[in-house]
Structure formats: structure tokens, C-alpha cells
Amino acid sequence: MKGEATVVKNAGSHYLLSCLPEWDLFPAVLRGRIRLKGSSATNPVAVGDRVSWEADDDARPTPEHPATITSVHERRNYVIRRSTNLSRQAHVIAANVDEAFIIVSLYFPEIKLPFLDRILVTCEVYNVPVTIVLNKVDLYRDFAAEQIEDFKRIYEGAGYRVIETSARTGEGIDTLRVAIGTRVCLLSGESGVGKSSIIKAIDPSLDPKVGKISSAHLQGKHTTSLYEMYRTAEGACIIDSPGLRGFGLVDLKKEEIALYFPEMLEASRQCRFTPCTHTHEPGCAVKEAVDEGRISAERYNSYLGMLEEDTKFR
Numbered sequence: 001m002k003g004e005a006t007v008v009k010n011a012g013s014h015y016l017l018s019c020l021p022e023w024d025l026f027p028a029v030l031r032g033r034i035r036l037k038g039s040s041a042t043n044p045v046a047v048g049d050r051v052s053w054e055a056d057d058d059a060r061p062t063p064e065h066p067a068t069i070t071s072v073h074e075r076r077n078y079v080i081r082r083s084t085n086l087s088r089q090a091h092v093i094a095a096n097v098d099e100a101f102i103i104v105s106l107y108f109p110e111i112k113l114p115f116l117d118r119i120l121v122t123c124e125v126y127n128v129p130v131t132i133v134l135n136k137v138d139l140y141r142d143f144a145a146e147q148i149e150d151f152k153r154i155y156e157g158a159g160y161r162v163i164e165t166s167a168r169t170g171e172g173i174d175t176l177r178v179a180i181g182t183r184v185c186l187l188s189g190e191s192g193v194g195k196s197s198i199i200k201a202i203d204p205s206l207d208p209k210v211g212k213i214s215s216a217h218l219q220g221k222h223t224t225s226l227y228e229m230y231r232t233a234e235g236a237c238i239i240d241s242p243g244l245r246g247f248g249l250v251d252l253k254k255e256e257i258a259l260y261f262p263e264m265l266e267a268s269r270q271c272r273f274t275p276c277t278h279t280h281e282p283g284c285a286v287k288e289a290v291d292e293g294r295i296s297a298e299r300y301n302s303y304l305g306m307l308e309e310d311t312k313f314r
């Protein structure tokens with residue numbers, strides 16, 4: 001027996017496969033070493049990967065007699081993370097993603113814009129369309145309406161769609177469900193921002209593990225320890241991921257970083273020098289746009305931070 005399937009769950013060396021769009025899971029393991037050409041990833045197979053598999057006999061694969069993954073098909077795209085900036089090793093978070101939804105919350109836990117910008121840059125690098133989801137608005141709309149508007153100004157100004165949600169009250173969940181449609185979408189973002197809760201809110205029949213906020217730090221604990229795809233009643237495939245601590249940049253040269261800030265790329269066409277690092281050069285159109293408020297100071301600062309780290313660690 002053999003066939004093709006999509007990886008929907010990955011726990012260590014064990015995988016669950018399904019022949020999407022059917023949702024009919026069966027277990028699989030990897031045969032020997034499958035290495036992807038030119039990849040430094042620690043995981044050769046990721047959730048969302050299309051794979052070929054084989055089983056010894058004609059019986060359906062079971063946990064005792066799992067199927068064997070024999071090859072991984074070429075990826076349309078993927079999202080990858082380097083655990084730290086020093087690390088050469090990278091981990092593929094998900095493959096063949098139609099869109100990434102980056103979940104953030106302004107508070108509980110408090111947002112770190114440079115961290116969000118790093119994720120956005122990674123999505124740009126790997127050609128994954130991205131939408132930002134501002135969750136937990138029920139907790140801070142009352143006292144932080146202005147901060148919400150500032151946040152939207154920054155990110156909508158950079159060209160991203162921002163959807164406000166509350167997994168608690170259900171606000172914005174219909175909008176998000178429509179945005180996801182019936183595609184393969186990745187939910188990513190820091191631990192505790194509500195990724196698993198949002199999946200539950202989108203389809204209450206699903207049961208991803210929701211973490212408790214530890215009151216001492218008002219931060220989420222690590223609750224989702226593996227990557228897993230869920231299929232909603234409406235036929236969307238949503239990938240839940242563990243909270244990301246670090247989100248190191250992968251394979252980016254210093255002069256490339258600004259290419260992945262869409263608003264800077266746009267402005268940089270008018271810079272006097274090419275290449276321009278947009279730091280000290282005369283006639284830099286990016287700096288001019290920052291001075292005039294057309295590019296947000298926050299995004300520009302994230303860019304400078306990435307430049308600096310890049311220089312430090314190479």
C-alpha cells in the first residue's frame with residue numbers, strides 16, 4: 001500500500017498524515033534519514049509537508065504498524081525559525097502555508113514590536129502572505145484605545161491587514177474565520193497570546209490545549225509543545241504552533257533586510273545610493289520618510305535592531 005498525504009501533526013519522530021482534503025488520520029514514521037537538499041533544518045519533515053508514504057501490507061497503518069514516509073515533496077513555501085541569532089540550526093515551523101496569521105496582544109503578555117517585526121520579515125522572506133491578529137481586545141480596549149489605534153496606524157501603514165479579536169467574547173472571530181476561508185493557515189506568535197483559544201473560538205468542536213496565564217508574570221506558559229494542524233467544520237486547515245520565544249532571522253544579508261519591510265522597499269527606490277543601508281547615507285529616502293512620519297519610527301527602529309544584530313553575529 002502506498003500513497004501521498006499531508007503531514008498534520010509532528011511529535012518527535014512520529015507523524016500523523018491525512019490525505020487532504022479528506023480528514024482521515026493515520027500514523028507514520030520516517031525511514032532512515034530524509035535530507036532536504038541544501039537545508040540546514042533540524043526537522044526534515046514539517047506540518048504541512050506533502051509526502052509519499054508506504055505500508056508493508058494492505059491493512060490500514062496503525063500505531064503498531066505505522067506507514068513509512070519515503071520522500072518529502074518540494075515545498076511551495078515554508079516558515080522557518082532559527083532558535084537564536086547565534087545558532088546555525090533552523091527549524092521549519094510549517095510548510096505549504098496559504099497565509100500566516102500572526103497573533104499578538106498589546107498586553108498580557110505585553111507586545112514586543114521588534115519581535116513581531118522579525119516574524120513579519122521572515123514571512124516576507126519566505127513568501128508567505130501575512131495578516132496580523134490583535135487578540136484579547138476585551139482586556140485592554142477600555143484603557144488602551146489610543147494604543148490600539150497607534151498599533152493599527154503602524155502596521156496598516158506598513159501594508160498589513162490588522163484584525164481585532166477576542167477569543168473570550170467572540171469579537172472579530174467571524175471576520176477571522178472568513179479571512180481564513182478553507183485554506184491552510186498558520187497561527188503563530190508568542191506564547192500566551194491566544195493562538196489555541198482562537199482555534200477553539202473559530203470551531204468550538206476543536207480542542208487544542210489552552211494554557212493558563214501564570215499570574216506572577218502575566219505570561220502564557222508553554223502549552224502547545226508540538227505543531228499540529230486542525231481541520232475546522234468549514235474545511236479550513238489551521239496549524240497551531242508552540243509559543244515562539246526567539247525568532248532569529250535566517251539567511252539574510254545585511255543589505256537584504258530592508259527589502260522585507262514592504263514600506264521601506266517602496267521608499268528605497270528613491271535613495272540616492274544603491275545599495276543604501278538607510279542609516280547614514282545622504283539622500284536616503286527611507287530616512288526622509290521616517291522623518292516625515294510616512295514610515296513609522298517603531299518599524300524603522302526594528303530595522304536598525306536587526307541590522308545591528310546581523311553585524312554583531314556574523
Ligand SMILES: Nc1nc2c(ncn2[C@@H]2O[C@H](COP(=O)(O)OP(=O)(O)O)[C@@H](O)[C@H]2O)c(=O)[nH]1
Pocket residue numbers: 135136137138139165166167168169189190191192193194195196197198209210211212213220221223224243
Ligand atoms: N481575556 C481574554 N483572554 C484570552 C483571550 N485569548 C486567550 N486568552 C487567555 O490567554 C491564555 C493563553 O491562551 P492560549 O490560547 O493558550 O495561548 P497560546 O499560548 O497563544 O496558544 C488563556 O488563559 C486564555 O484563556 C482573549 O481574547 N481574551
Ligand SMILES: [Mg+2]
Pocket residue numbers: 195196197209210211223224240241242243
Ligand atoms: Mg497554544
Ligand SMILES: [Zn+2]
Pocket residue numbers: 268271272276277278279281283284285286287
Ligand atoms: Zn536609503
